[in-house]
Structures are given as C-alpha cells and as structure tokens.
Amino acid sequence: MPPAHRKGDIGSGHGCHYPPTPATGGSGDVIINGKPAMRVGDSYAAHGCPTCPAPAHGRALAAGSPTVFINGRPAGRLGDAIGCGGAAAAGSGNVFIDELGPDSGTASCPLAMAGSASPGMKD
Template sequence: MPAISVDGAITDVHVGFAPGTISASQTSFTVGGIAALRVGDSISDHVLIADPKVKHSGMVVAAGASTFTIAGKPVARLGDPTNCGGKIAVGVGSFTIGG
C-alpha cells in the first residue's frame, strides 16, 4: 500500500521537468503534525531542466486514494499522479493507504 503524502512533498523528475513542491490546502488532518495532501492540492511552478524559461504552472495532484478522503477529497499518496505528467515522490512510510 502506498504511503500518505504530506505538505511539502515533491514530485519526481518528469518529462525533463525539475520536481515541484506540493502544498496542502487543508490543515484539519495531519500526520506527524504536518497536513496531509489531497487531490487538487497545488504544485509549485517547476521548470524544464534543459530550458528554465519553460515551466509548468498551475499544476495539481490529479488522483489519490479512493478509500480515504478528507473533506470529500481523496488523500494523496506516494506515486499518485499529477496533472503535469509527474508523480508524488515522497510519502510517510509509517502511514499507508490502500485503494
């Protein structure tokens, strides 16, 4: 089962773009005192490694756990996709979620 992801997690290097940092949009559910991420949470602008003038802007977490929601939105986990072709690269190993 994938590990839950929390505020400040990053994406992987994808299609030549450097990782972006993901920001939690809620603070009511935390893991180790850090807010859990959900579908729709925003990813910082991140640049194409070969040409930093090219960037991904306005990106978000695209999918998450179908079995665990916070305020109606699926929780984001290690390996879940973003809408820019990346995947979440960081999770809290002591808290895993199926589905």
C-alpha cells in the same frame, strides 16, 4: 499499502528536464506526522524546464485513493499522478492509505523511482 503524501513531500519531475518540486498545498485540518495531508487538487511548487523554451507551469495532485477521502477529496499517496506529469514521490514513514487501485492513475515506474537510491537511473 502506499504511504500518505503530505505538504513538503516531493512530486517527481517529468518530460524534458522538468525538476521535482515540493507539495505546497494540503488539508487545513488533517495532519499526518506534523504535515498537512495532500488531497486531489492540492498544489505543488511550479516548475519549468531549464533547457526548453516552455514557461514554468503550476501543478496539482490529479489522482488519489478511491476509498479514503480527506475533506471530501481523495487522499494523496506515494505514486499517485500529478496533473502535468510525474507522481507523488515521497510520503509518510508510518501512515499508509489503502492499496493502489485501478483508478489511481499510477504506474509501477514512479513507485520504483521513489524507492531508488538514484531515481531515473538504473540501480
């Protein structure tokens, strides 16, 4: 079962050097380990590619639990997709939300990266 994703947890980077950024959104009334729970549509800090001419862009959690809802929106979990690319890369150490389902938009790569001592590089 994947850990719950919360405000302040990291969303992985993507593409041409777009860096990881922290989750900045979250539920106003569902708290996990002292942090607001992330839900589909909740935001992350904007990020830009330092080596590309493309401007910085906002990002939001795009996929979540198919069975657990927080304030009517799917709950965010480690490995769930972020709309611009990347995935939820950190989560609670002791709160877990169902299994990753076929509709979660996840792949095994973000999960492996999140558990790696050197994400994005072969251990």
